[in-house]
């Protein structure tokens with residue numbers, strides 16, 4: 001399988017296979033705390049684009065009742081995720097090799113919720129389209145897709161996110177901080193309604209989309 005362009009935009013530390021992301025160190029506690037209040041009891045959570053695997057670990061520590069299935073198309077990321085999972089008492093499944101631009105990526109998977117952080121701006125728009133299309137087929141009505149990252153919100157957009165958007169587009173013409181209105185429209189076209197928008201550290205948001213009855 002062909003991996004997408006490398007998309008970690010930071011220097012990561014490494015201890016054996018375990019990678020450490022400075023940004024995950026800054027945001028994982030806030031993400032785990034926010035998701036704790038949003039995930040159903042004993043939820044099976046599928047994470048898309050897990051990166052180092054540190055969000056998975058923080059979330060199962062905060063919610064030991066959930067079972068977390070991480071995924072990433074990058075082999076180095078999957079090795080890191082599986083290495084971090086060793087300290088999670090069996091609540092993190094082996095990482096799946098999953099690329100959301102591949103049609104039918106959700107086949108054979110089961111989940112009560114989907115979580116994806118910091119992918120749709122560091123990948124072509126086709127990744128956002130594939131994420132919502134697959135999640136739509138995967139999730140039952142009422143189940144939620146939670147999306148973390150920066151977004152363009154018209155005049156309310158933080159200057160730091162405008163600068164980040166410009167730097168992403170300079171790096172790759174298909175990348176860029178996505179407009180919240182575009183993400184909402186994509187979601188609606190795939191049978192999701194946005195039910196939440198939490199303000200998170202460093203001008204990020206945690207958006208929640210609920211699968212409508214088909």
Ligand SMILES: C[S@@+](CC[C@H](N)C(=O)[O-])C[C@H]1O[C@@H](n2cnc3c(N)ncnc32)[C@H](O)[C@@H]1O
Pocket residue numbers: 004007008009021023024048049050051052072073074077098099100101116117118119122123127
């Ligand atoms: C910036 S990293 C974010 C990692 C982690 N979620 C975080 O917030 O620290 C982006 C991740 O998206 C993954 N990715 C890129 N394109 C993808 C795709 N088409 N399908 C699934 N994951 C993808 C990359 O392999 C990478 O691990």
